[in-house]
Amino acid sequence: METKRPTVHAAEEILGGYFPVLDHGFVALVDYMGSDEDIERAARVSYGFGTRQVSQTRGLVRYLRRHRHTTPSEMVEFKFHCAMPMFVARQWIRHRTASVNELSARYSLMPLLFYRPDASQFKLQSRSNKQGREGGAPDAVYREAIERWERLRTEAGATYRWLLEEDVAREIARIDLPVSTYTQWYWKIDLHNLLHFLSLRVDPRAQWEIQQFARVIAGMVKRVAPISYEAWVDYDLQSEPVTRVEREILARLVDGDDEAIAARDGARVSAAEMQDAGLSPREIRELVEKLRAPERPDFELDISRMETADEMAAKMYEAVPGSFE
Numbered sequence: 388m389e390t391k392r393p394t395v396h397a398a399e400e401i402l403g404g405y406f407p408v409l410d411h412g413f414v415a416l417v418d419y420m421g422s423d424e425d426i427e428r429a430a431r432v433s434y435g436f437g438t439r440q441v442s443q444t445r446g447l448v449r450y451l452r453r454h455r456h457t458t459p460s461e462m463v464e465f466k467f468h469c470a471m472p473m474f475v476a477r478q479w480i481r482h483r484t485a486s487v488n489e490l491s492a493r494y495s496l497m498p499l500l501f502y503r504p505d506a507s508q509f510k511l512q513s514r515s516n517k518q519g520r521e522g523g524a525p526d527a528v529y530r531e532a533i534e535r536w537e538r539l540r541t542e543a544g545a546t547y548r549w550l551l552e553e554d555v556a557r558e559i560a561r562i563d564l565p566v567s568t569y570t571q572w573y574w575k576i577d578l579h580n581l582l583h584f585l586s587l588r589v590d591p592r593a594q595w596e597i598q599q600f601a602r603v604i605a606g607m608v609k610r611v612a613p614i615s616y617e618a619w620v621d622y623d624l625q626s627e628p629v630t631r632v633e634r635e636i637l638a639r640l641v642d643g644d645d646e647a648i649a650a651r652d653g654a655r656v657s658a659a660e661m662q663d664a665g666l667s668p669r670e671i672r673e674l675v676e677k678l679r680a681p682e683r684p685d686f687e688l689d690i691s692r693m694e695t696a697d698e699m700a701a702k703m704y705e706a707v708p709g710s711f712e
């Protein structure tokens with residue numbers, strides 16, 4: 388029987404496909420419910436699945452997002468299967484508005500897969516951002532880090548195997564696996580809360596590793612609900628709030644009506660005047676930054692990288708310590 392549920396061709400193309408992330412991780416969209424049209428249906432509380440005009444849906448979806456009328460976007464749901472290093476999972480799980488079911492290392496055997504940062508991501512502590520990295524670390528340090536990690540992980544894996552061989556409970560055997568070990572979960576979340584997650588986690592201030600997962604998920608959202616995705620980029624991701632003082636300053640510089648926005652003749656506001664108006668030097672730097680035109684982000688999925696569930700499962704099973712299953 389053919390489904391009566393509304394579906395989206397671009398989403399169906401990737402449904403159940405596994406997209407590799409980092410060295411052993413993945414994200415798969417295993418199910419979704421609804422799309423942009425369902426946001427419109429919910430907002431209008433309308434009858435049936437009648438066809439909408441795209442322009443009307445687009446206008447409404449963008450209006451709702453612009454004005455923070457968010458509950459209609461809670462009507463669209465996403466279910467993902469994801470595998471990520473435990474330290475990424477720990478950041479991810481802070482988003483409380485999702486439903487999660489994680490692989491139980493009390494019940495199952497853990498695949499012994501550990502995240503090894505690529506040389507390009509092996510950087511020094513950032514001087515300006517206590518939560519960041521910058522500049523390349525010396526090659527010799529990277530080489531030694533790899534050796535040390537390998538030693539630790541071989542030892543941790545061997546201890547895990549040995550404990551299992553001695554029939555020690557899985558919940559105890561796993562306790563010294565490092566946070567670089569990959570875990571997995573099913574993660575279900577609605578579009579409104581997913582976009583909030585993405586705003587925080589595709590941001591360059593988020594840890595690079597979780598950004599890689601968020602970027603793939605953003606590509607999936609683009610396929611399920613393209614109008615909402617576009618509205619998110621325009622009104623959330625790349626929008627910045629303009630404060631009262633900033634508005635005063637900008638009003639001294641430009642004027643506008645329905646016909647045009649124009650620079651006021653010879654208008655200029657110096658840093659000293661901005662400080663007099665109430666901005667701190669940091670706020671002035673932030674205002675200058677806000678005025679730069681943003682580059683449109685590209686979260687397009689590379690569909691040639693998509694793997695099947697069987698291929699991904701085979702890789703995971705290979706890494707499970709054998710003969711104890």
Ligand SMILES: Cc1cc2nc3c(=O)[nH]c(=O)nc-3n(C[C@H](O)[C@H](O)[C@H](O)COP(=O)(O)OP(=O)(O)OC[C@H]3O[C@@H](n4cnc5c(N)ncnc54)[C@H](O)[C@@H]3O)c2cc1C
Pocket residue numbers: 481482483484485518580583587588592593594
């Ligand atoms: C760059 C970055 C650095 C971070 N650094 C740290 C850190 O050093 N230490 C640390 O502990 N965390 C850190 N976090 C995690 C951060 O503080 C949040 O816990 C995380 O981003 C989840 O955000 P959220 O609460 O908005 O999301 P969700 O949990 O998904 O919640 C979504 C929204 O629902 C509402 N909400 C949910 N639960 C409640 C509640 N109980 N009460 C009121 N409102 C609620 C809020 O409006 C919230 O914004 C960091 C996050 C980022 C992005």
